[in-house]
Amino acid sequence: MRPANTPPHLLTLILANALSVLALNMFLPSLAEISEALKADYGLVNLSIAGYLAISAVLQLAMGPLSDRYGRRPVMLVSTAIFVIASVGCALAQNVWVFLGFRLLQAGIVSGQVLSRAVIRDLHAPKDAAKMLGHVAMAMALAPMLGPMLGGGLDMLFGWRSSFVLYSLLGAALLVILWVDLGETNAAAAGASFARQMRDYPELFRSRRFWGYSLCYAFAVAGFFAFITGAPLVAAAWYDLSPAALGLGIGIITVGFMVGNFVSGLLSARTELVTMVLAGRVFATLGPIGGLALFFAGAGTLWVFFGSAIVVGFGNGLTNANANAGVMSVRPQLAGSASGLSGAMTVALGAVMTSLTGALVTTERAPYIVLGIMLSTSILGLLAALYVRWVDKRDPLPPGL
Incomplete structure (x- = not known):
């Protein structure tokens, strides 16, 4: 032992x-x-x-x-x-x-x-x-x-x-x-x-960085929830996919996420947290924009739909670990509290997006609505990351944080 x-x-x-x-x-x-x-x-x-x-x-x-x-x-x-x-x-x-x-x-x-x-x-x-x-x-x-x-x-x-x-x-x-x-x-336990x-939760509430990083992470996960909620209807109504093929398609976004995390691991040691988060949000925004553009141009296919999701997954891979590290670095002595509060916010927003996607998606416009919701969450996450960048410039963190 x-x-x-x-x-x-x-x-x-x-x-x-x-x-x-x-x-x-x-x-x-x-x-x-x-x-x-x-x-x-x-x-x-x-x-x-x-x-x-x-x-x-x-x-x-x-x-x-x-x-x-x-x-x-x-x-x-x-x-x-x-x-x-x-x-x-x-x-x-x-x-x-x-x-x-x-x-x-x-x-x-x-x-x-x-x-x-x-x-x-x-x-x-x-x-x-x-x-x-x-x-x-x-x-x-x-x-x-x-x-x-x-x-x-x-x-x-x-x-x-x-x-x-x-x-x-x-x-x-x-x-x-x-x-x-x-x-x-936790060296500070039993304090x-x-x-x-x-x-001490209000101390986190007063931190602008905490809200920026938390919302960025929550909106990244919310886009994933929207995808897995809407993808089955897109697959069934537009492409007549079998359940096995649908499972493979949904798994593709996970592959993108794994690649994004691998790249993040290579670069994060020499790159600022917020820079990695911003890069991830840009990729996650470009994916649905490209997919929607092709669908509106009449060139939308199964590969376009799932390809857009792969790009979002890659962006989330760049974002999530860095945003999580940012959340818990706001007040290191409250790392557990910060992780729990951020996680609760993420689950709550994910539940909302799951319900919203289920209510909005229709057979006729399924891929447009799903990609549109994913684009909305990606943009909101990008705005949250830009807010953190703005806070960093106005109120720089001490070295090492």
Whole structure:
């Protein structure tokens, strides 16, 4: 066993991130079967997604201050243990209310995303943190692409409960890894009380850089949510794609994201955070502009639609890790709180964009509307990045921050 204050291996943080993503999407192919097996309305079962997102947003607000007060290690260990218990409960549930209750408890695994970012910021200066966050994001980007495929295969072979059995096993394995490998990285833990940590949130609210970086990151993720919400209708109504081909198409944006993170890792050590963020937002804006121009010119094709998404994914790869590092560098002593608050904002905006896209997209104009929404979020993210640049010029950060 490693000493309690020894920093964790990067692989440990990647695994914690990946499980938090799998917890959201791996069982999605089983929703209809869960509805039938538990004799519940599909809309009610769908609360396992919407409710999960809502609870995870609330938990992120609390987990950040808790980890700033008590340390990253205990919060991650407790939340992972709760996830394991909740996964077992979902696997054994015999009615929809028991299932939904345990499913909402699974949201505790969001600590893997929130606190792994804080751990990296504890250990590294902003530019180095951006590079490390990019490596984590690049390695775990496969989770949203492979998760539903794995869940669908398990459902076909063993039924819907098998996904939650796997969640239980993966959670138990992660708990052991965290216990052995995750040393405490928050040197300021056990300083202020939890109530004081919560009262420190206004300090983040007053930071213009925090809002700029947070909104830039949130709008980048919102564009991805808009794409995955609208792409199925575009694929079905305009190009008659099979579910397998659609899954491959959606996965393409993840490939763009991985390449963007790789480039970011190469350049971030010698490039300002806001410069990388701006470059990413420019790429993410150019992708939908080019796609819409070709569609309006009558040259829109399946390749144009998904190609635009690849460019957006590449831009997000340049943006996200650097924006996250910027968020947590505003007040380094509040890195956990900043990560949690930014994460909650991102989840909330993603939920709004998912609902908005679903409401606005029509069969006749599907690719135009989806690309238009993606363009809107990219422009808003670009404006947020330009705002950070403006703040930096008016109020430069001290060297090293």
